[in-house]
Amino acid sequence: MLMLLGWKEDKTHKNTHKNTHKTKPATGKSPPTLSLHIAAQMSFAPVLSPTVPLSNGLQIPIFGLGTSHFGGYSHDSIVYALTECGVRHIDTAKRYGCEEKLGKAIRESGIPRSDLWLTNKLWPGDYGYKAAKKACLESCSQMGVDYFDLYLVHWPEPLQPGSSNREMRAETWRALEELYKEGVCRAIGVSNFLVHHLEPLKEDCSVVPHVNQMEYHPFQQPNHLKDYCHREGIVFEGYSPLAKGQVFSEPTILQIAEKYRRTPAQVCIRWSIQNGVVTIPKSVKRKRIQENCQVFDFQLEESDMATLSGLHDERHVTWDPTNVE
Numbered sequence: 001m002l003m004l005l006g007w008k009e010d011k012t013h014k015n016t017h018k019n020t021h022k023t024k025p026a027t028g029k030s031p032p033t034l035s036l037h038i039a040a041q042m043s044f045a046p047v048l049s050p051t052v053p054l055s056n057g058l059q060i061p062i063f064g065l066g067t068s069h070f071g072g073y074s075h076d077s078i079v080y081a082l083t084e085c086g087v088r089h090i091d092t093a094k095r096y097g098c099e100e101k102l103g104k105a106i107r108e109s110g111i112p113r114s115d116l117w118l119t120n121k122l123w124p125g126d127y128g129y130k131a132a133k134k135a136c137l138e139s140c141s142q143m144g145v146d147y148f149d150l151y152l153v154h155w156p157e158p159l160q161p162g163s164s165n166r167e168m169r170a171e172t173w174r175a176l177e178e179l180y181k182e183g184v185c186r187a188i189g190v191s192n193f194l195v196h197h198l199e200p201l202k203e204d205c206s207v208v209p210h211v212n213q214m215e216y217h218p219f220q221q222p223n224h225l226k227d228y229c230h231r232e233g234i235v236f237e238g239y240s241p242l243a244k245g246q247v248f249s250e251p252t253i254l255q256i257a258e259k260y261r262r263t264p265a266q267v268c269i270r271w272s273i274q275n276g277v278v279t280i281p282k283s284v285k286r287k288r289i290q291e292n293c294q295v296f297d298f299q300l301e302e303s304d305m306a307t308l309s310g311l312h313d314e315r316h317v318t319w320d321p322t323n324v325e
C-alpha cells in the first residue's frame with residue numbers, strides 16, 4: 001500500500017509510543033491508515049512501528065511478536081524484543097501455554113503496561129458464556145495484567161456438545177461483549193472466522209468484531225475475506241507471515257530478497273505491511289527478532305508486491321477453517 005509512502009517521522013519525539021495505541025477518532029469503515037510512532041531508540045536502528053486504527057478508535061501496532069508453542073518459548077528473547085528492539089505488540093493465547101512466563105518477561109522488561117499492546121485468545125474448551133468470562137479473567141491473572149488490548153475467539157468450532165456452532169459462538173461472543181464493556185478487553189475479535197461464520201455472528205450480536213486474525217503469507221492470501229473485513233470495519237490481522245519457515249525455500253522470495261539486500265523474512269513481513277495487514281512473526285532467537293523488526297526502512301516496488309501476490313497456492317501451514325459449519 002502506497003499509503004506507507006506518506007509516513008512522516010516526527011524527529012522531535014523520543015519514546016513517543018506512550019499511549020499511542022489509545023483512542024483516536026473512530027474511523028468506522030474507512031480504509032486502514034497508518035500513523036507513525038517511534039517505538040524506541042535503539043543502538044542498531046530505530047524501529048518505526050506504524051499503527052492501524054480499529055473501528056473503536058484504538059490503534060493496533062501493525063508489527064507484533066508471535067509467541068506460539070511450536071519451537072518453544074524464550075524468556076530472554078521476549079525481554080530483548082521489548083527492551084532492545086522496541087516491540088510493543090505481543091500476540092499470545094492460552095493455548096500456547098506461556099501466559100505466566102510472558103507476564104514475568106513483560107514485568108522484567110520494565111515497559112509500562114500502558115505502552116504495550118497485548119493480544120490473548122480464548123480456546124474452544126472455554127466457549128460458552130460463563131466459561132469464557134472465567135477463562136479471560138484467569139488469563140489476566142496468569143499474566144498478571146488487569147486487561148487485554150485485544151481478546152480473540154481463537155477458532156470458530158466449539159468443543160462442547162449440545163448447542164449448534166452458531167449458538168455457541170453467539171453465547172461466547174456475548175461474554176466477550178461484556179468483557180469489552182467492563183474494560184477487561186479494550187477490543188474484541190475473532191480468529192480463523194470466514195464470511196460464513198462472521199455473517200451469522202453479525203446478526204446474533206451487537207458489537208462487530210474489531211479484528212479477524214487469519215493465516216496470511218504469500219502462499220495463503222484470503223483476499224475475498226480481507227476485502228469483506230475491510231468493508232465491515234474489521235481489521236484484518238495475519239498470522240504465520242513466514243509460513244512457519246516455508247517461505248525460505250521459495251526461489252522467487254529468495255530472488256526478491258537478494259535484489260533488496262534483505263532477508264526473505266524481511267521481504268515477507270514487509271509485503272504484509274505494505275498490504276496494510278497487521279503481522280506477528282514469531283521467533284525465539286534474538287538475531288531473528290532484530291532482523292524481523294527491521295522492515296520500516298525500505299519499500300517493495302509495486303512489481304515485486306505483485307510477484308509475491310502471485311505466489312498464492314491456497315496452502316495452509318496452520319489450520320483451515322473452511323469446513324467448520
Ligand SMILES: NC(=O)c1ccc[n+]([C@@H]2O[C@H](COP(=O)([O-])OP(=O)(O)OC[C@H]3O[C@@H](n4cnc5c(N)ncnc54)[C@H](OP(=O)(O)O)[C@@H]3O)[C@@H](O)[C@H]2O)c1
Pocket residue numbers: 065066067068069071091092154191192213214238239240241242243244245263265266280281282283284285288289291292318
Ligand atoms: N490465531 C491462530 O490460530 C494462530 C495460528 C498460528 C499462529 N498464530 C500467531 O502467529 C504467530 C506467528 O505464526 P507462526 O509462529 O505460526 O509462524 P511464522 O511466524 O510464520 O514462522 C515462525 C517460524 O519461523 C522461524 N523464523 C522466524 N523468524 C525467522 C528469520 N528471520 N529467519 C529464519 N527463520 C525465522 C521461527 O523459528 P525460531 O523461533 O527458531 O526463530 C519459527 O520456526 C504465532 O507465534 C502466534 O502468535 C496464530
